Each structure stands twice: as structure tokens, then as C-alpha cells.
Amino acid sequence: MKCADCKADAMAPDKTAYLARLPGGYVVIENVPCMRCAQCGEAVFSASVMERIDEILEKVQRIAGKLLIMDYAQAA
Numbered sequence: 001m002k003c004a005d006c007k008a009d010a011m012a013p014d015k016t017a018y019l020a021r022l023p024g025g026y027v028v029i030e031n032v033p034c035m036r037c038a039q040c041g042e043a044v045f046s047a048s049v050m051e052r053i054d055e056i057l058e059k060v061q062r063i064a065g066k067l068l069i070m071d072y073a074q075a076a
């Protein structure tokens with residue numbers, strides 16, 4: 001797998017925090033699996049991870065305050 005940003009063949013599995021802005025505030029999802037480029041630091045999420053992030057965001061929209069911090073592995 002090559003980096004879409006700098007084209008280096010240096011992508012490795014990693015975890016990162018995903019910040020989303022919702023109408024009611026902000027949501028941070030921690031420990032989201034991604035592939036990260038060792039050269040430029042660009043993080044890429046797989047389609048299945050993006051789907052799960054969307055699911056988590058849909059659920060938290062109803063309960064979110066100004067800032068909500070979720071854990072990817074522990075979110076229902």
C-alpha cells in the first residue's frame with residue numbers, strides 16, 4: 001500500500017484520534033485503527049472503519065454535549 005499523499009511505500013498500521021464536528025459540538029473518537037505513512041504522517045482509514053465511524057457519530061449525535069470523547073473499541 002502506497003501513501004496517497006507523498007507516494008512513499010511506507011504505510012504501517014497505527015491508531016489515531018478522529019475529530020468530527022457535529023451540529024451540537026465536537027466528538028473525538030480515540031484509538032481508531034488506521035494506516036499511517038512513516039514518511040509524511042498521513043493517516044488513512046479503511047472503508048469499514050469509516051462506516052463504523054459514521055455509525056458511532058449517528059449514535060452520539062443524540063447525546064453529545066459540547067465535547068464528547070469516545071473510544072473506538074468501546075463504542076457500542
Ligand SMILES: [Zn+2]
Nearest residue numbers: 003006037040
Ligand atoms: Zn506519505
